Amino acid sequence: MLPEIKSFIGCESSFEEAAAVIFGAPYDCTASYRPGARFAPSAIRNESYGIETYSHYQDKDLSDISVFDSGDIELPFGDPVPVIEAIRERTAEILAADKLPVMLGGEHLVTLGAFKAVCEHFADKYGSDVYVIQFDAHCDLRRDYLGQQLSHASVMRLCHDIAGDGHIYQFGIRSGERSEFEFAKKHTKMYPAAVSGVSFEKLPEAIEELRGKNVYLTIDTDVLDPAFFPGTGTPEAGGADFGQLLSAIIMIGKELNIVGADINELSPPCDQSGASTALVCKLTRELLLALL
Numbered sequence: 001m002l003p004e005i006k007s008f009i010g011c012e013s014s015f016e017e018a019a020a021v022i023f024g025a026p027y028d029c030t031a032s033y034r035p036g037a038r039f040a041p042s043a044i045r046n047e048s049y050g051i052e053t054y055s056h057y058q059d060k061d062l063s064d065i066s067v068f069d070s071g072d073i074e075l076p077f078g079d080p081v082p083v084i085e086a087i088r089e090r091t092a093e094i095l096a097a098d099k100l101p102v103m104l105g106g107e108h109l110v111t112l113g114a115f116k117a118v119c120e121h122f123a124d125k126y127g128s129d130v131y132v133i134q135f136d137a138h139c140d141l142r143r144d145y146l147g148q149q150l151s152h153a154s155v156m157r158l159c160h161d162i163a164g165d166g167h168i169y170q171f172g173i174r175s176g177e178r179s180e181f182e183f184a185k186k187h188t189k190m191y192p193a194a195v196s197g198v199s200f201e202k203l204p205e206a207i208e209e210l211r212g213k214n215v216y217l218t219i220d221t222d223v224l225d226p227a228f229f230p231g232t233g234t235p236e237a238g239g240a241d242f243g244q245l246l247s248a249i250i251m252i253g254k255e256l257n258i259v260g261a262d263i264n265e266l267s268p269p270c271d272q273s274g275a276s277t278a279l280v281c282k283l284t285r286e287l288l289l290a291l292l
């Protein structure tokens with residue numbers, strides 16, 4: 001007999017053998033509307049047993065790749081400073097072992113800790129820049145939110161502080177203050193949603209620009225339309241459908257050098273049917289298969 005230790009389905013490799021390491025960052029203390037993302041990593045693991053390990057889209061199985069699930073980081077509640085530091089440390093440990101870190105949030109602020117680690121790792125080791133591809137409904141470019149600089153609503157602004165101008169590619173954006181869209185015009189590459197909806201038709205152009213570079217991929221699942229994905233803290237109408245996001249992620253995984261990735265903002269308490277959690281399980285499988 002063995003004790004029950006739940007990992008994401010098909011991610012039973014040892015740390016030593018793994019090419020990628022997933023971990024949960026169960027934090028949602030800066031959520032401004034509906035909290036609950038702290039429950040996402042464990043819900044994703046539990047519900048992952050409802051999906052197959054095989055993807056016919058990519059003709060790959062999770063058993064063809066080696067992924068280690070290192071569980072959730074133990075995070076303090078409230079103050080985001082030690083939380084970001086704990087996430088940075090876990091990510092740095094994975095990178096130091098030459099493995100790909102894949103984080104399950106948590107609210108979007110968790111990205112800052114992982115992105116810091118990735119930038120430090122590549123600056124120290126190779127002296128090179130890291131770029132970001134962000135899928136999101138929201139700009140996340142505020143300087144602060146209600147006086148709080150470390151916020152899910154300012155996470156991409158904080159990443160911009162580290163990465164610099166022209167290093168953040170934003171897709172699916174359809175919500176923010178006027179000043180955030182003005183900031184984006186000068187400092188990021190933003191591909192906002194049209195009145196008719198989200199399209200990722202400019203993604204191949206972005207991929208050409210980013211080819212051969214180190215790219216961090218952050219997927220805020222509220223990029224999806226609430227019709228397909230109601231289980232999130234800040235739903236925003238006019239979003240992408242699952243097929244659009246999946247095609248984009250498979251293309252990115254195939255074409256680009258992804259050095260770290262995360263999926264964030266699922267909120268299980270907002271997911272009464274369980275369909276949004278099931279969607280994230282499938283997205284996680286497809287992301288891992290596309291990256292490895």
Ligand SMILES: [Mn+2]
Nearest residue numbers: 108136140220
């Ligand atoms: Mn976001």
